Amino acid sequence: MMPKLPFLKKHASTSLSTGSSTFNPVDRSEIFRASRRDFLKIGSLAAGGFVLGVNFQCSGPKGELITFAPNVFVSIGSDNIVTILAHRSEMGTGIRTSLPMIVADELGADWSKVKIMQAEGDEDKYGNQNTDGSFSVRMFYEPMKKAGATARHMLMQAAATEWGVAPSECDTEASHVVLKGSSKKIPFGDLVSQIQTMEIPKPESLVMKDFSSYKLVGTDVPIFDAKDIAMGKAKFGADVSLPNMLIAVVQRSPVVGAKVVSYKDENALAISGVKKVVKIDGPGLPAGLDQPLEGIAVLAENTWAAIKGSQALEIEWDLGPNQTYNSANQLQEMLKSTSSSGTVKRERGNFNQAKSSSGKIIEKTYLAPFYAHATVEPPAAIADVKADGSAEIWAPSQHPQWARGAVAGVLGVDVSKVRLNVTLLGGGFGRKSKPDYVVEAALLSKAAGVPVRVQWTRECDLHHDYYHSQSAQRIVATLDGAGNLTGWNHHTVFPAIGAGLDAAPPSDGELDLGCRDFPYDVPNIKIEAHETTAHTRVGWLRSVSNIHHAFAICTMLDEIAETRGIDPIDQALQLLGEDKDITFAGEMVGDYGNYGEKIEDFPWSTARMKKVIQTVAEKSNWKQNLSAGKAMGFAAHRSFLTYVACVVMVENDAAGNLIIPEVHYVVDCGIGVNTDRIRSQFEGGAQFATSLAMTSAITFENGKVQQNNFDTYKIIRMPQSPKKIHVHIVPSMEKPTGVGEPPVPPFIPALANAIYKLSGKRNYELPFKA
Amino acid sequence: MQNYTLSINGKSQDVTASEDMPLLWVLRDLLDMKGTKFGCGQALCGACTVHLDGEAVRSCSLPISQVGSGKITTIEGLSETGDHPLQKAWVDHVVPQCGYCQSGQIMNAAAFLAKNPSPSESQIESAMEGNLCRCGTYNRIKDAILTASKSL
Numbered sequence: 001m002m003p004k005l006p007f008l009k010k011h012a013s014t015s016l017s018t019g020s021s022t023f024n025p026v027d028r029s030e031i032f033r034a035s036r037r038d039f040l041k042i043g044s045l046a047a048g049g050f051v052l053g054v055n056f057q058c059s060g061p062k063g064e065l066i067t068f069a070p071n072v073f074v075s076i077g078s079d080n081i082v083t084i085l086a087h088r089s090e091m092g093t094g095i096r097t098s099l100p101m102i103v104a105d106e107l108g109a110d111w112s113k114v115k116i117m118q119a120e121g122d123e124d125k126y127g128n129q130n131t132d133g134s135f136s137v138r139m140f141y142e143p144m145k146k147a148g149a150t151a152r153h154m155l156m157q158a159a160a161t162e163w164g165v166a167p168s169e170c171d172t173e174a175s176h177v178v179l180k181g182s183s184k185k186i187p188f189g190d191l192v193s194q195i196q197t198m199e200i201p202k203p204e205s206l207v208m209k210d211f212s213s214y215k216l217v218g219t220d221v222p223i224f225d226a227k228d229i230a231m232g233k234a235k236f237g238a239d240v241s242l243p244n245m246l247i248a249v250v251q252r253s254p255v256v257g258a259k260v261v262s263y264k265d266e267n268a269l270a271i272s273g274v275k276k277v278v279k280i281d282g283p284g285l286p287a288g289l290d291q292p293l294e295g296i297a298v299l300a301e302n303t304w305a306a307i308k309g310s311q312a313l314e315i316e317w318d319l320g321p322n323q324t325y326n327s328a329n330q331l332q333e334m335l336k337s338t339s340s341s342g343t344v345k346r347e348r349g350n351f352n353q354a355k356s357s358s359g360k361i362i363e364k365t366y367l368a369p370f371y372a373h374a375t376v377e378p379p380a381a382i383a384d385v386k387a388d389g390s391a392e393i394w395a396p397s398q399h400p401q402w403a404r405g406a407v408a409g410v411l412g413v414d415v416s417k418v419r420l421n422v423t424l425l426g427g428g429f430g431r432k433s434k435p436d437y438v439v440e441a442a443l444l445s446k447a448a449g450v451p452v453r454v455q456w457t458r459e460c461d462l463h464h465d466y467y468h469s470q471s472a473q474r475i476v477a478t479l480d481g482a483g484n485l486t487g488w489n490h491h492t493v494f495p496a497i498g499a500g501l502d503a504a505p506p507s508d509g510e511l512d513l514g515c516r517d518f519p520y521d522v523p524n525i526k527i528e529a530h531e532t533t534a535h536t537r538v539g540w541l542r543s544v545s546n547i548h549h550a551f552a553i554c555t556m557l558d559e560i561a562e563t564r565g566i567d568p569i570d571q572a573l574q575l576l577g578e579d580k581d582i583t584f585a586g587e588m589v590g591d592y593g594n595y596g597e598k599i600e601d602f603p604w605s606t607a608r609m610k611k612v613i614q615t616v617a618e619k620s621n622w623k624q625n626l627s628a629g630k631a632m633g634f635a636a637h638r639s640f641l642t643y644v645a646c647v648v649m650v651e652n653d654a655a656g657n658l659i660i661p662e663v664h665y666v667v668d669c670g671i672g673v674n675t676d677r678i679r680s681q682f683e684g685g686a687q688f689a690t691s692l693a694m695t696s697a698i699t700f701e702n703g704k705v706q707q708n709n710f711d712t713y714k715i716i717r718m719p720q721s722p723k724k725i726h727v728h729i730v731p732s733m734e735k736p737t738g739v740g741e742p743p744v745p746p747f748i749p750a751l752a753n754a755i756y757k758l759s760g761k762r763n764y765e766l767p768f769k770a
Numbered sequence: 771m772q773n774y775t776l777s778i779n780g781k782s783q784d785v786t787a788s789e790d791m792p793l794l795w796v797l798r799d800l801l802d803m804k805g806t807k808f809g810c811g812q813a814l815c816g817a818c819t820v821h822l823d824g825e826a827v828r829s830c831s832l833p834i835s836q837v838g839s840g841k842i843t844t845i846e847g848l849s850e851t852g853d854h855p856l857q858k859a860w861v862d863h864v865v866p867q868c869g870y871c872q873s874g875q876i877m878n879a880a881a882f883l884a885k886n887p888s889p890s891e892s893q894i895e896s897a898m899e900g901n902l903c904r905c906g907t908y909n910r911i912k913d914a915i916l917t918a919s920k921s922l
C-alpha cells in the first residue's frame with residue numbers, strides 16, 4: 001500500500017512526476033480588464049495605467065475545469081512602460097524572461113521598456129505555479145500570446161479612431177502604434193486613457209501575429225536578472241533579513257522516521273548569541289512529502305552561533321525501523337527480484353514465445369544510485385508568524401502554493417492568512433518543490449514569536465533530501481536467426497515517490513518516464529515492474545526516472561546494434577520505422593500519462609525523433625574517422641514531450657583522465673521561445689548529467705546517509721566538464737515543450753556508449769567505475 | 771566576543787563577533803552584505819569567495835580573528851556600477867542560470883585575472899576548479915573569462 005498523499009491530490013500538479021494523470025495544463029484562458037486595485041496589490045503601477053488580467057482554466061484531477069483568478073497581469077502605463085507580472089518561480093531556466101517575451105512580442109512592445117515582476121505564491125490568484133516538469137512554456141504559450149494580442153488590438157483600435165483609419169491599417173512596433181506605409185506613430189502610453197473604457201475584444205476576433213514577424217520569440221534574449229546577479233544584488237532565499245529575526249539551524253532525525261527520546265541543550269544555550277532551542281515534531285513514518293523531519297532547532301542571533309549551537313546539542317534518538325537500512329544490500333535484493341516475473345505494465349505480442357524461438361538472447365542488468373539535488377543554495381526560508389496566526393513567508397520555492405498550503409496547515413489557519421513571497425531560487429532541480437523547509441520556518445517563528453530564517457547547512461541538505469531513487473533494471477532482448485530484434489523485456493524496480501516501508505512497485509507515472517513509452521518497432525514487448533520499499537524520502541530530480549530508464553535502454557540498444565553488426569544510429573532510425581504517431585493503444589496496462597497531455601495533442605512522433613537523430617548524425621559528423629584515442633557515443637530519448645538526440649565524444653588526456661571534448665545535442669522542443677535559454681539549459685544539462693554519470697552517489701548505512709559535503713558527494717568541476725557543447729535547435733512550429741529536464745536522460749547513455757568505444761569496457765552501473 | 775575593525779570595500783567597519791566566526795557570516799549576518807553566498811561552509815564550493823589583499827579566499831573558512839588589517843573586497847565592492855570587465859563579460863555571455871554561485875565565480879576569476887591577465891583555457895580550468903556550479907555554466911564562465919581577459 002502506498003501511503004496517502006492528501007496534499008498531492010489537492011494540489012494536483014505536484015503529481016507530474018509521481019505519475020497520476022492529475023496535473024493540469026492550461027485548457028482555456030480568458031482575458032479581461034483587471035482593476036487597478038488588483039494590480040496594486042501586487043506591485044506599483046504608473047498613474048492612469050491600463051491593466052489586463054488573464055484567467056486560466058486548468059483541468060482538475062477528475063477532468064473538471066478549475067478557473068483561477070487572474071494569473072497574469074499586463075499593464076500599460078501612461079509612461080509607456082509595459083509591466084508584466086510573471087508567475088513562475090525563477091530557478092535558472094530563464095522562465096521569468098521567456099513568458100513575458102511572448103506577451104511583449106505579440107503586443108509589439110519595446111523590450112527595453114518592459115518591466116517584469118514576480119508574483120507571490122497565491123494559487124487562487126495565479127493558478128498553479130509549480131515550476132517542475134519542464135512545462136511552464138508549454139502551458140502558457142497560448143495564453144501569453146492571447147494577452148499580448150488583446151492589448152495590441154485595443155491599442156490599434158484607439159489609434160485607428162484617432163487617425164480615422166481602419167484598425168487593419170495599423171500595426172504595433174517598439175511600444176508604438178504605427179500607421180502602415182506612413183511615418184505616423186503614437187506611443188502606447190498616450191493611448192491608455194482611450195483603451196480604459198474600450199470593450200475587450202472577443203478572442204475570435206483576434207488576429208495573431210505571424211511567427212515570422214516576431215522579434216523576440218525564437219531569438220536569444222538575455223535574462224532579466226543577469227546584471228543583478230553579476231553584481232551580487234539578486235535576492236535569493238537566505239538574503240531576506242527582517243528586524244529581530246533569529247536564525248535557526250536544525251539537527252534532524254539522522255534516520256528517516258527517528259524520534260527524539262530526550263535532549264540536552266545546556267551547551268547549546270551557553271553559546272553566545274544562541275537564544276532558544278525548539279523541538280520540531282516530525283510525523284515519524286511515513287515521512288510524507290510536505291512535512292519536516294523531527295528535529296531540534298537552535299535559534300540564534302546569527303547563523304554561526306546557530307550552527308555551533310546545533311553541533312553542541314546532545315540528542316538521544318529512537319531510530320526506528322530504518323536504522324538497519326543499508327542501500328547497497330537493498331540494491332542487490334532489487335537486482336535479484338528482476339530475474340523473476342513482475343507486474344506486467346505493457347505488453348505487445350508475445351515476448352515469451354519470441355524468446356523461446358529466438359536465435360540469440362542478450363540479457364543485461366543496470367544499476368543506478370540515489371542522487372541528491374545538491375543545489376548550491378541549500379534550502380532556506382524566512383517566516384514571520386504574527387500573534388493572530390497570520391504569516392508572511394519568503395522562500396525560494398518551486399511550488400509556492402504547496403508551501404503556502406502546508407504552512408497554513410501546520411499553523412491551523414486559512415490559506416488566505418499566509419502570504420508567500422517567492423525569492424529567486426539558487427537552483428531547484430525538483431528539491432525546492434517540497435515545502436518541508438518552509439514549514440520549519442513557520443513552526444519556528446510561531447514558537448519563537450519573532451521572524452525566523454531556517455538555514456540548512458550543506459550537511460543538512462545532503463542528509464535530508466528527497467532523493468532520486470536508486471534503481472535496478474534488467475533488459476532481455478531477443479534476436480531472430482536473421483539478426484532482427486524480435487523481443488524486448490524490460491524489468492524495472494526502484495523505491496517509488498511517496499513509498500514507505502510497505503513494498504510497492506513504481507507508479508505508472510514513473511514508468512511513463514522513459515520506460516513504458518519505449519517507441520521502437522519491436523514485435524514483442526513486455527514491460528514489468530517490481531516491488532520494493534523506501535527507507536528514505538524519495539522525490540523527483542531533473543528528469544526523474546527518465547535518468548535511469550534512458551541509461552539502461554540506450555546502452556542496451558548500443559549493445560544490440562553491436563551484436564547485430566549495425567551502426568547504432570542506423571539501427572535507431574530503422575527501429576523507429578516509418579513516420580507515425582505512436583499511441584500505445586491496447587498495450588499499456590492503465591493509461592499512458594504522456595506528461596499530462598493528451599496523446600492526440602502531443603503524439604509520440606517517430607518523424608520528429610528521426611529528424612533529431614538524422615540531424616545529430618550530420619552535425620557531429622558521426623561517420624567520420626576519428627583519430628586514435630577518440631570515440632563517440634550516441635543516444636536519443638524523448639522526455640517531457642521534447643525530442644533529443646545526443647552524441648558525446650570522449651578521449652583520454654596525457655595523464656589518462658577521461659575528457660569530454662565535444663557534445664552535440666539536437667533538440668526539437670517545438671517553438672523555441674528564448675533560444676539562448678534553450679542552449680543554456682542543454683549546456684547545463686550536459687554538466688548535470690556528467691555528475692550523475694561519473695561522480696555522484698548517495699549511499700545509506702544503518703539508515704544514515706554516508707556523504708556529508710561536496711568532498712564526498714561529488715559534483716563535476718570545470719576541469720572535468722564537457723568542453724564544447726553544441727546545441728542545435730530544430731526549427732519547429734509545434735507547440736513549445738520543456739527544455740529543463742530533457743537534456744539529462746540521453747546524455748548519460750551517450751557518454752557510456754562513447755566510453756565503451758574508447759575502452760572496450762561497458763558500464764552497467766552509475767556512477768561509472770572507470 | 772571581540773571588537774574588530776575591518777576594511778571592506780575601502781570602508782572601515784566595526785563589528786563585535788566571536789573570534790571563530792567566519793568572515794562569511796560577519797559579512798552576511800552582521801553587516802547585511804548578502805552578495806557573498808553560503809554553499810558548503812567547508813571551502814569546497816567557492817560560493818563565498820572574497821578577496822583578502824587581492825587573494826581569493828573562501829570566507830566561510832576564514833575566522834574573523836585571522837583577517838587582521840587585511841583589505842577585504844566583496845562582490846559589492848568589485849565595481850561601483852557593474853562595469854568590471856568580468857561583470858560585463860558575464861552579462862554579454864549571459865553566464866548565470868540560477869545565479870547563486872556567480873558572485874563567488876566572479877570574485878575567484880577577478881583575483882585570478884589580476885595575476886594572470888591572459889590565461890590559457892587550461893589555466894582557467896585549474897584556477898576555477900574550486901568553484902562549483904550545479905547549473906553547469908562552466909562553458910560560459912570560461913568564455914566570459916577569456917572575453918574579459920582580452921579587454922583588460
Ligand code: FES
Pocket residue numbers: 807808809810811812813814815816817818819828829830831
Ligand atoms: S561556502 Fe565557502 S567554499 Fe562553499
Ligand code: FES
Pocket residue numbers: 092376426427866867868869870871872902903904905906907
Ligand atoms: S548558476 Fe546555478 S549554481 Fe551556478
